[in-house]
Amino acid sequence: MNAKRPNLSVDVAGIRLRNPVMPASGTFGYGEEYAPFVDLNRLGAIVTKGLSLNPKAGNPMPRIAETTSGMLNAIGLQNVGIDAFVAKKCPYYREVATPVFANFFGNTLEEYGEVARRLCDVPEVTALELNISCPNVKQGGIVFGTDPKAAAEVVSLVRKANAKPLIVKLSPNVTDITVIARAVEEAGADAISCINTLTGMAVDIRSRRPKIANRTGGLSGPAIRPVAVRMVHQVVQAVKVPVIGIGGIMTAADALEFLIVGARAVQVGTANFIDPAAMLAIIDGIEAFLAEEGLDDINQLIGSLQV
Amino acid sequence: MKNYQTIILSNQEIAPGYWRMRILAPGFAAVAHPGQFVMLRPEQPLPTMLRRPFGIFRTGCLPPECSGLPPREYMELLYKVVGQGTRIMSELHAGDRVELLGPLGRGFAVGDNACAKLLVGGGIGLVPLFMLAEALIAAGHRVRLLMGGRTRDDILAVTEFERLGVETYVSTDDGSLGEEGLVTNVLERKLDEAPCAEVFACGPMPMLAAVERICSARNVPLQVSLEAHMACGVGACLGCVVKGAGHSDQRPNYLCTCKEGPVFAAGQLDWGRAAASGEGCAEGGCRQ
Ligand SMILES: Cc1cc2nc3c(=O)[nH]c(=O)nc-3n(C[C@H](O)[C@H](O)[C@H](O)COP(=O)(O)OP(=O)(O)OC[C@H]3O[C@@H](n4cnc5c(N)ncnc54)[C@H](O)[C@@H]3O)c2cc1C
Ligand SMILES: Cc1cc2nc3c(=O)[nH]c(=O)nc-3n(C[C@H](O)[C@H](O)[C@H](O)COP(=O)(O)O)c2cc1C
Ligand code: FES
Numbered sequence: 001m002n003a004k005r006p007n008l009s010v011d012v013a014g015i016r017l018r019n020p021v022m023p024a025s026g027t028f029g030y031g032e033e034y035a036p037f038v039d040l041n042r043l044g045a046i047v048t049k050g051l052s053l054n055p056k057a058g059n060p061m062p063r064i065a066e067t068t069s070g071m072l073n074a075i076g077l078q079n080v081g082i083d084a085f086v087a088k089k090c091p092y093y094r095e096v097a098t099p100v101f102a103n104f105f106g107n108t109l110e111e112y113g114e115v116a117r118r119l120c121d122v123p124e125v126t127a128l129e130l131n132i133s134c135p136n137v138k139q140g141g142i143v144f145g146t147d148p149k150a151a152a153e154v155v156s157l158v159r160k161a162n163a164k165p166l167i168v169k170l171s172p173n174v175t176d177i178t179v180i181a182r183a184v185e186e187a188g189a190d191a192i193s194c195i196n197t198l199t200g201m202a203v204d205i206r207s208r209r210p211k212i213a214n215r216t217g218g219l220s221g222p223a224i225r226p227v228a229v230r231m232v233h234q235v236v237q238a239v240k241v242p243v244i245g246i247g248g249i250m251t252a253a254d255a256l257e258f259l260i261v262g263a264r265a266v267q268v269g270t271a272n273f274i275d276p277a278a279m280l281a282i283i284d285g286i287e288a289f290l291a292e293e294g295l296d297d298i299n300q301l302i303g304s305l306q307v
Numbered sequence: 308m309k310n311y312q313t314i315i316l317s318n319q320e321i322a323p324g325y326w327r328m329r330i331l332a333p334g335f336a337a338v339a340h341p342g343q344f345v346m347l348r349p350e351q352p353l354p355t356m357l358r359r360p361f362g363i364f365r366t367g368c369l370p371p372e373c374s375g376l377p378p379r380e381y382m383e384l385l386y387k388v389v390g391q392g393t394r395i396m397s398e399l400h401a402g403d404r405v406e407l408l409g410p411l412g413r414g415f416a417v418g419d420n421a422c423a424k425l426l427v428g429g430g431i432g433l434v435p436l437f438m439l440a441e442a443l444i445a446a447g448h449r450v451r452l453l454m455g456g457r458t459r460d461d462i463l464a465v466t467e468f469e470r471l472g473v474e475t476y477v478s479t480d481d482g483s484l485g486e487e488g489l490v491t492n493v494l495e496r497k498l499d500e501a502p503c504a505e506v507f508a509c510g511p512m513p514m515l516a517a518v519e520r521i522c523s524a525r526n527v528p529l530q531v532s533l534e535a536h537m538a539c540g541v542g543a544c545l546g547c548v549v550k551g552a553g554h555s556d557q558r559p560n561y562l563c564t565c566k567e568g569p570v571f572a573a574g575q576l577d578w579g580r581a582a583a584s585g586e587g588c589a590e591g592g593c594r595q
Pocket of ligand 2: 220221246248249
């Protein structure tokens, strides 16, 4: 038996990760919440809840509803705000030897820029993940991530405001995701993560009310995985920067689909709720798969799709 | 708190639509406080189903069997079949595997004042009150349980409370068991009798709102246990919030039911709004 363990480490946006598995923003709190169940030092990275300039209260209740093989959420990006994050949440990361990706968003261009600036001198934050699936309140609510020009504009602004590695997270609620992907690459993104949730809706037939107060919400979980794999595949073809695959990953096999179509790493979201140790099982499963396939490096698998 | 990958010891229907599930849980009793909850998931058949939140009814220990097996610690749920998840649970048997995350959340605060302890339960809302009663009785308090339901089938486990030494008062909407009428009528009478009292309540939101009105009018301290739809149960998803005191659109004050609750002092919550929108509860009794 070959006792040598396969290499799981990958490079994303110039950062060496010990393995390609990390939580998806908003499903893992700030990391600390899951520390009783997950050794954070085993993860490829920690991705924070979405942060904004000012604390954000979020949407009215109910905010979540289970759907077939998935869930809808309209949390409304509730978060403590960037300053409280830096003061209260960051010190904890000093005890953890895992890179931290700060996910953030804004309601205006200026807000995006200001949050990026305030993260410059925060050594605990290794990289930025820019969530562009938000409406621009100054421009009639058009979602930054659905318009290539608006997306490029916010990416280049953030690029100038902060020199840390920049991952841009794409919305799937667009006609052609490759157009947005190319626009943000050109504007300076070091990596792209996709997909965010798909906009959906569910109705309680007895009360005839929407199941979540916000009416529509973001669909996540295994229901969206085939859509996500398709989009990651398309984006990988369209850009040169590394891509992080997200969407409905529950098991190692699910993660491997994304890696094979060319994702350099993956994020696990909804699965954390169902099994807090899901990411650890996924990491172990990927390692076992490589051994079974006789591969000694995960990079041999990434992008190995046969067509 | 811990993620137990464990087995069901028994799962029985105790009244039409109500089930009691006993789950093997070594070390659970020592860390569980009255009013805390767990997030449960059967290992099969739906790997993608979100966990369901359930109160901890009681913990216990099976004595060593004749074979000389070590004592087996367990925890028990009482649950009402209301939808897909609870229906699947009701189809499980002894030996089936479940995953149990817990104990979670903040339970009841048991002060050491000498006031009369009034426990108010509506339907399945009696669940978190059992361990509370145990703790209060152990501390030497006189404990009364006021238990309400729509019909006799909704009145559960009252004899178990009586065995602890709790005085119980049952009321049903249709008078099929105990007094006919609302449990809040009984509460008002008991408060009239007691010079000093403290109230602990769990049940449908309209009941909790009525209990709150009664207690605040009399300046009686009240703790309530709330329900909310939950995904994570550990404060990570922010799906389970409830409006806190002084909440407004301009100055929002959302509290996390899974982490800052499920038990709240009544004064922490925004009653006007919470009651009007029926939030914090979709419990069997009030969702129809
Ligand atoms: C802290 C807490 C303690 C609870 N304790 C108990 C208990 O001891 N016994 C008991 O029978 N029930 C209890 N409940 C309610 C129980 O969680 C729901 O009845 C159960 O989740 C319904 O699942 P379902 O799939 O059968 O229903 P469905 O309606 O099919 O569920 C659909 C989704 O809505 C959620 N949901 C539906 N109703 C509720 C509800 N009332 N509260 C929270 N989420 C809900 C489900 O979890 C699921 O995600 C408790 C809830 C909370 C929050
Ligand atoms: C409850 C919840 C909250 C989320 N919050 C955020 C967020 O703050 N920022 C963000 O970029 N994505 C957020 N997402 C999207 C996830 O990061 C992820 O893109 C999506 O859930 C798809 O992955 P999954 O199917 O593995 O959950 C959230 C998802 C859920 C379910
Ligand atoms: S259930 Fe996720 S924060 Fe409460």
